[in-house]
Amino acid sequence: MRLYVLRHGQSEVNSKNIFGGWIDVHLTEKGLQQAKNSAILIKEYCKSQGLELPKVGYTSRLIRTEETINVILKEFSKEPEFHIVSGALPTQRASDGDIFPVYQSWRLNERHYGSWQGQGKHKMLGEYGEEKYMYIRRDYFGKPPKADLNREMVQDFDQGDTGYEFKEPNRHVKYLEEEINHDELPNGESLCDVVQRLNPLLQDMILPSLRDTGDCLIVGHGSTVRSLLKILEGISDSEIKEVNIPNAIPSVIELDDNFKFVRKFYLDPENAKVNAELVRQEGLKG
Numbered sequence: 001m002r003l004y005v006l007r008h009g010q011s012e013v014n015s016k017n018i019f020g021g022w023i024d025v026h027l028t029e030k031g032l033q034q035a036k037n038s039a040i041l042i043k044e045y046c047k048s049q050g051l052e053l054p055k056v057g058y059t060s061r062l063i064r065t066e067e068t069i070n071v072i073l074k075e076f077s078k079e080p081e082f083h084i085v086s087g088a089l090p091t092q093r094a095s096d097g098d099i100f101p102v103y104q105s106w107r108l109n110e111r112h113y114g115s116w117q118g119q120g121k122h123k124m125l126g127e128y129g130e131e132k133y134m135y136i137r138r139d140y141f142g143k144p145p146k147a148d149l150n151r152e153m154v155q156d157f158d159q160g161d162t163g164y165e166f167k168e169p170n171r172h173v174k175y176l177e178e179e180i181n182h183d184e185l186p187n188g189e190s191l192c193d194v195v196q197r198l199n200p201l202l203q204d205m206i207l208p209s210l211r212d213t214g215d216c217l218i219v220g221h222g223s224t225v226r227s228l229l230k231i232l233e234g235i236s237d238s239e240i241k242e243v244n245i246p247n248a249i250p251s252v253i254e255l256d257d258n259f260k261f262v263r264k265f266y267l268d269p270e271n272a273k274v275n276a277e278l279v280r281q282e283g284l285k286g
């Protein structure tokens with residue numbers, strides 16, 4: 001059984017070295033092209049191995065993952081059919097003809113960066129110093145100060161330094177279904193928190209469905225992909241800080257019949273290595 005896992009293509013805040021978190025930003029033109037390239041990599045791999053393309057998809061509730069999977073499915077000649085996952089888990093089905101089901105869950109959202117959301121990474125480095133900056137950004141238990149979600153109400157009047165401050169969508173609108181189902185949404189997280197809120201989706205929905213729907217495609221974010229790898233590979237709390245996820249380079253995670261980890265590899269390992277190092281250095285270099 002296989003999971004095809006990737007981070008979304010380059011977003012508007014990625015290109016400007018800004019903490020995105022739950023801010024709902026679009027892909028750049030580069031990000032759209034990266035998404036197309038990732039689809040080509042998956043198609044070529046499946047063809048070379050005599051495998052069928054993945055049959056079902058999962059994304060976060062943020063638009064940058066939706067835009068990424070839209071581009072991929074266009075390359076697959078498939079039409080996405082989106083379903084929001086909240087409360088009771090839906091009955092899943094595999095791709096049928098041109099229709100490709102995509103399940104969207106806030107549990108796959110990027111880590112909530114609290115008050116750091118919308119802030120430039122260089123600015124946060126300067127304010128906190130390198131040691132604390134790296135602890136909050138990369139350590140398993142590092143957590144930024146919580147966000148004041150009421151400030152989203154002034155976003156039209158106070159653009160801040162980057163123009164992205166306070167841009168998290170109004171939760172009463174975007175996450176209405178989650179609120180109805182009493183999901184507890186965060187306002188600041190460590191990677192440990194992300195693992196804990198993602199694991200139920202993985203264990204109760206994604207993994208069990210592999211037997212029924214076949215291989216799946218997961219489009220997430222840097223922190224949620226790291227969390228998936230930590231859970232599936234059993235990466236230690238100390239080692240996970242060294243794992244960096246590049247934009248839109250698919251990895252294949254192979255599992256045995258009991259969902260035990262077998263191996264993981266990138267479909268473009270050389271570019272993955274180069275771009276993962278760039279992710280590691282974000283905020284540290286001008």
